[in-house]
Amino acid sequence: MSRAGLFRTLSLTALAAFVLLPFLQAVELSFTITRGAEGAPAGTFGLHNYANILGTPALRDSIINSVIYVLLNVIFCLVAGLPAAYGLARYTFVGDRHFLFFLLAFRVTPPVVLSLPIFILFARAGLVNTPVGIALVHCVFNLPIAIWILESFITAIPRSFDEMAFIDGHSRTGFFLKFLIPALAPGIAVAAFFCFIFSWVEVVLARTLTVTGGKPITQAITSLFSFQTDWGLVMAMTVFSLIPGVLMIFLVRNHIARGFVVRT
């Protein structure tokens, strides 16, 4: 092996270790009983922590809550984002640049800035403690992303594709459902991936909007921290929270980079 090759191998191994070490520790802890109980002394290995999650309704429900609002958010973003992306890909109109500028600005606005008025507004609308509320509020940062991604995929389809369908007598709606959406399947998958991930990992707004019920998985983990934290249980829950994301990475591993081509 050349000297450059050796240097590269060593660097990449060190990098992989740096990235994976916290996960190794988490998985190891999740299988370790950190708070001893009868028949299961501290320090032994086993599935005790995972059994604990499934046996605790609050923890189990939090996983279901998260899955529901994340899926709802993906649907909202696709349904509202698809027409917008189509309009931006095919037409120029007065104010299109400003529209894109505000999408970008709201995408990067920190949730802490919006948390206070969003709580007041959503409380008045009866959307606190519901998955619909969180799914809606996550559109602040996910809808712009969905639009950018879908727009870049639609632009790649020539306009003659649309015109052929119209000449054949299809309405705009028929064209969307029968032609555009099937042709756009990879773009929709990438957009859904990013919306899913960003909604799944968001903490501040999801916490603000769940006061008494409907707690997401991230809140369930936070509530496990106490003066004497049961690290095994915390890490088992964290490992649970990683499963969807890791699965998603595996599924879209060849397309991830497309998502960040942003136009303003």
Added chain:
Amino acid sequence: MKLQSNMAWLFMLPTALVMAFVAVVPMVTVFNYSFHDIFRLDQLFWVGTEWYETIVSSPRFWASLGRSAAFSSLVLMIQLPLGIGIALMLRRAKPGTANLMLMCLAIPLVVPTNMVAGLWLALLRPEGLGGQALTALNLTLDYKFTAVHTWILILIVDTWHWLGLVVVLAFAGLSSISPAYYQAAAIDSASRLAVFRWIELPQIAGALWIVLLLRLVDSFMIYTEVMTINAGGPRDATTFLSLQLGEEIKAYSYGSAAARAMVNFLFVLTLVWVFVKLRQSRDSLGDKAT
């Protein structure tokens, strides 16, 4: 070519309605609150720009602004060169290895933000793998009481969290370079540095500008990770802009929290605006050149 039609606004309607409800109305509400003193939400007293004057004349605000600016600079100086360097290295590695590394580097991106720091704190417990390694090396990481150590830990955690984004995008940009460019460079016997400056950098610039913006704004407004690690301590040494805002929201001082939120939003808006302008002027320069 695109068609010109203002009817296209109809396509924007669903998005405009959703964004109005979840972003524009809340922003206008904050703007309104920031000029009021609020005890209860139905009792608003007009105070004009008093909250803003208080913020601007508070040394603590300027100190946290300085800390946020310093933190963002460090983040960009570490993560961009490191990410680009790794992407260049992966281009020379075997495709299978590169793909596996990219997937590894993407995993930290899908960790819930409140557990990003949590994973590292678990690793660094005295009985954890990291804690034991530090003891074996005779090192201490006193992130609770030594400010420098807290900063180092936050920088490590943030780099761990976001490095994958820089690498994935830089790598995607590099992959799109046609081999003809490299062959031409080889014929001209261009140096490695020249190849990077004139072939590789222009190709990844398009993808990198959005990474640069996301990393700049996100690090400038970092909240959850810092809160988890040491809640802004020791003695305010890691109290960044959004942590001050968080304090006021928790203390229910709606008026001053709203003013502070507006100030932070203004920073974000300015950064985005500067970015868009820089990019547009660069694009138009490119148009003239071709």
